[in-house]
Amino acid sequence: MSFPRPVPAVTDVSRPYWQAAREHRLDLQRCDDCNEWIFYPRQVCCECLSSALSWRQVSGLGSVYTYTILHVPPHPGLVDDLPMIVAVVKLDEGPQLTTNIVDCRPEEMAIDMPVTVFFDDVTDSTTLVKFRPL
Amino acid sequence: MSLRGKAAITGFAEMPPQKRPEGKTSLGIIAEMARGAIADAGLEKSDIDGLLTAASLSDFSMLWPSAVVEYLHLKPRYFDQVELGGASSAGMVWRAAAAIEAGMCTSVLCVIGDTWDSKLFVNKPPPFPATELEFDAPYGLSGANAGYALIARRHMHEFGTTAEQLAKIAVDQRTNACANPQALFGKQLITIEDVLNSRMIADPLRLLEIVSPATGGGAFIVTSADRAEQGPNRPVYPLGAGEAGEHSSITRAPNMTHSLVKPAADQAFKMAGVSRDQIDFIQPYDCYTITVLVTLEDAGFCAKGEGGRFVEENDLTWRGDLPCNTHGGQLSFGQPGIAGGMSQVIEGVRQLMGRGEQRQVDNATIGYVNGNGGIMAEQCGLILGVEA
Numbered sequence: 001m002s003f004p005r006p007v008p009a010v011t012d013v014s015r016p017y018w019q020a021a022r023e024h025r026l027d028l029q030r031c032d033d034c035n036e037w038i039f040y041p042r043q044v045c046c047e048c049l050s051s052a053l054s055w056r057q058v059s060g061l062g063s064v065y066t067y068t069i070l071h072v073p074p075h076p077g078l079v080d081d082l083p084m085i086v087a088v089v090k091l092d093e094g095p096q097l098t099t100n101i102v103d104c105r106p107e108e109m110a111i112d113m114p115v116t117v118f119f120d121d122v123t124d125s126t127t128l129v130k131f132r133p134l
Numbered sequence: 135m136s137l138r139g140k141a142a143i144t145g146f147a148e149m150p151p152q153k154r155p156e157g158k159t160s161l162g163i164i165a166e167m168a169r170g171a172i173a174d175a176g177l178e179k180s181d182i183d184g185l186l187t188a189a190s191l192s193d194f195s196m197l198w199p200s201a202v203v204e205y206l207h208l209k210p211r212y213f214d215q216v217e218l219g220g221a222s223s224a225g226m227v228w229r230a231a232a233a234i235e236a237g238m239c240t241s242v243l244c245v246i247g248d249t250w251d252s253k254l255f256v257n258k259p260p261p262f263p264a265t266e267l268e269f270d271a272p273y274g275l276s277g278a279n280a281g282y283a284l285i286a287r288r289h290m291h292e293f294g295t296t297a298e299q300l301a302k303i304a305v306d307q308r309t310n311a312c313a314n315p316q317a318l319f320g321k322q323l324i325t326i327e328d329v330l331n332s333r334m335i336a337d338p339l340r341l342l343e344i345v346s347p348a349t350g351g352g353a354f355i356v357t358s359a360d361r362a363e364q365g366p367n368r369p370v371y372p373l374g375a376g377e378a379g380e381h382s383s384i385t386r387a388p389n390m391t392h393s394l395v396k397p398a399a400d401q402a403f404k405m406a407g408v409s410r411d412q413i414d415f416i417q418p419y420d421c422y423t424i425t426v427l428v429t430l431e432d433a434g435f436c437a438k439g440e441g442g443r444f445v446e447e448n449d450l451t452w453r454g455d456l457p458c459n460t461h462g463g464q465l466s467f468g469q470p471g472i473a474g475g476m477s478q479v480i481e482g483v484r485q486l487m488g489r490g491e492q493r494q495v496d497n498a499t500i501g502y503v504n505g506n507g508g509i510m511a512e513q514c515g516l517i518l519g520v521e522a
Contacts, residue, residue, distance in 0.1 A: 006276070008268040040269045066291070066390060068283035069337040074274045086274045088284060088385050098270040098385045106337070111291045128272055 005077035007126045014041040016055050021127040024119040026060045028095065029053045039095035060117030062091040062131065069106045089115055089131050103132040136405050139522030141231035142362035142369035145175025145355045146480045150316040151348035151468025155249035158349060160190035161205045163247025167353035168206055175355040176366040177241060179206075182355075184233055184242030185213040188222040191471040192249040194261050202245070212238040219507025220419055221377075222246065223352075223476040224514035228375035230356035240358050247351030248471025266383050278421060279344060281384040281509035283336035286424040288390045290338065292439065297338055299442035300423040301329035303458075304342050304465055306450035307420065311462025313452060313493035318348055318468030343423040343465070350470025352480050359522060370486045373408060373500070374517040376401025384509035394513040395432035395504060402502075402515035403434070410434050413517075414498040415457040415485055417478040419506035420464050429504050430458075433515065452493040460485060460493050475505045482518050 010018050017040075020027035029038040031045035032052035044051050067087035073079045074086075085101040087109075101109065102118055115131035122128050147170025149163060164187065172179055185208060189198035199213045212233045216222040223246060230242035260276065267276075274280060289295045308324045311317035324342060332341040362369035378394035378401075381387040403409070410433075418429040427441040435456065436444035450458035461467050461481040464474045482503040485495050499521070505514040 006267075006271045008272055009264065010268070011264075014268060040265055066284045066288035068280050068287055068339075070274055070280060070283075070335075071333075071337065072279070072335050074276050074280055075271065078274055081274070084274050086280050086284070088390075096385055098273045098275045098383070100273050111288065122272075126272075130273075 003076035005122060006075050007123060013043055017041050018127070021119055021129050024127070026058050026117050026129060027055045028058050028093065030056045037093045037095050039097055058091060058093050061134070062089045062115055064101070064109070064111055064113045064115060065090045065096060066111060067101065067109050069109070085109060087131070097129070100130045101132065102130050108133070137228055137231045137235060137375065138373050138406065139359055139371060140235040141356050141358055142371045142522070143227070143354050143483050144357050144362045144365040144367055144369055145171050145177070146353060146483055147171040147174055148316065148352040148477070148480050149350045149470070151318045151350035151470045153318070153348060154251065155349045158249060160193050160247045160249055161201065163249070163349070163351040164202055164245050165206055167245050167247060167351045168243055171243065171245070171353035171355050174367070175357065177355065179208070181241050182208055182243045183211045184230060184239035185210045186226040186230055186242055186244045187215055188217065188246045188472050189215060190246070190248040208243070210239065212242070218505065218512040218514060219472070220421065220475040221505030221507040221512040221514040222472060223479045224503055224505025224516050225377065227356065227372050227479065227516055231372050234356065234358050240361065242356045243353060244356060245351070245353035246473040246476050248473045249349045250347045250469070250471030251349070263382055270383050270385060275383070275385065278509060279336040279339065282422040282424050283339045284384055285390050285428065285510065286338050286422070289424060289428065292391055293442065295427065295442035297330060298326055299446050300343060300427060301326040302445045303423040303426045303450065304329050306454070307459050307463040308466045309451045310460050310493060311466030314461050314467065317462040317466055318346065319466040320462060339422060339424070345421050345464045345469035345474065348468035348470045350468060351473045352476035354480060354483060368487045368520060370483045370518050370520060371522045372516060373519045374402040374404065374406030376405065376515045378513045379511060382508060382511050387510065391428065392438065393428050393432045393510045395429045395506070395515065398513040398515040399433040399502070399504070402517050406517035406519070408500055408517050412500050413502050414500055415460055415495045416502045417459055417482045418504040419475055419478055420459055421469065421474070421506070423465070425506060425510070426458065426463070428510070429506070433502060433504060452490070452495055457495045460490065460495060478503050478505065479516070486518055486520050
């Protein structure tokens with residue numbers, strides 16, 4: 001029996017993020033009052049608690065803050081992805097996100113490596129936000 | 135405001151971790167641990183008027199404290215659950231003392247039991263926050279292995295920490311486990327080479343640097359200082375406590391190598407009026423080797439970034455210069471789910487009561503215990519001592 005891969009359970013709050021990814025665009029929320037970039041999507045700004053948040057397209061550029069190479073599947077639906085590179089990428093705009101690095105062999109991975117966004121259409125309805133070396 | 139001298143830990147019970155539940159349930163283990171700890175403290179069940187517990191990972195449910203009350207036919211005047219992940223047990227100590235000091239109750243049973251095994255979340259989603267299931271799990275960051283590997287990799291990058299240095303922690307703790315008949319992995323010593331040759335799980339972390347899920351549990355009794363003096367054991371006083379939090383997913387931690395162990399420890403030491411060089415042993419939460427290394431640095435036993443060299447140059451065994459996880463740590467004692475952190479609190483109490491048997495630290499009077507939950511997300515530092 002094969003397990004389906006884990007996909008995001010999209011909420012009304014996060015839907016614009018995942019919809020943008022579906023359209024191969026990286027959009028983040030920004031606070032109109034304090035200018036904080038916000039990730040993940042929220043109903044209020046995590047710094048000043050304002051509700052005045054706007055969606056803005058960002059560069060998709062960033063660098064690897066840290067990474068690990070998994071040799072044991074963290075989920076039965078990810079068995080075929082091994083060995084998988086799980087990374088934390090720091091976007092040029094500031095927020096950090098959990099992601100995978102593609103088009104890169106594990107031995108080529110390095111902290112601080114510059115990366116650019118890559119949209120992976122993993123199912124008919126889900127696009128994950130991944131990165132590849134710049 | 136200080137809790138120093140207001141209450142004491144007067145008895146405990148602990149189940150040797152086992153690989154499989156073997157017919158036991160979490161509530162059943164809790165009941166056995168409660169019976170043992172109440173008797174050890176020289177109390178009757180009717181003396182218990184406070185309860186602190188934590189929902190097991192295996193039968194996680196709402197209304198957990200009242201389920202425990204019902205199972206044991208307790209009549210608490212104060213009861214609650216502490217949900218700080220692996221820091222829950224450490225977090226119970228000062229909460230119990232504070233409830234006693236506030237006049238809510240006189241004797242608090244602190245108890246956890248769990249029937250954890252690695253297959254638990256294969257067929258059902260782990261009860262992680264929805265934000266982590268949505269933004270981390272689809273990329274493979276679910277469960278703790280990847281999270282702590284991210285920290286270890288970053289620590290190696292910033293400070294030159296080596297795999298050999300991390301391995302030394304597992305080796306010294308295994309030596310301690312071999313002096314603890316209750317330990318799940320206490321039969322065979324290991325070497326740094328054994329650790330480095332063990333299977334790579336989440337690079338750079340290897341099998342022998344990662345806790346093994348187990349079934350088990352533990353309990354301790356916190357009672358008012360005046361009652362504590364009348365019990366059969368040497369009372370162990372909470373001298374200081376500190377807690378800190380600021381993230382859930384490690385990806386959203388402001389800094390992966392500088393943890394919240396620091397503010398929690400700083401507050402605990404300040405409240406206790408104790409300095410680092412007065413500490414006779416430490417029992418830091420050790421889900422992974424890197425957890426111990428970061429805790430040594432951030433709790434102030436060595437400078438930031440020098441944890442690798444510190445563990446290389448110091449003997450962390452029970453007879454060493456800084457005895458660390460004298461029961462073997464969860465790495466070698468076993469991690470009975472949410473009860474894992476209980477082993478560190480109980481071992482701290484055991485050493486201070488002078489009940490460490492063949493691994494007793496000489497003249498132990500003050501110890502540091504750290505509880506850590508999630509991926510370095512919940513921190514609770516405790517200073518325990520034999521004099522109020």
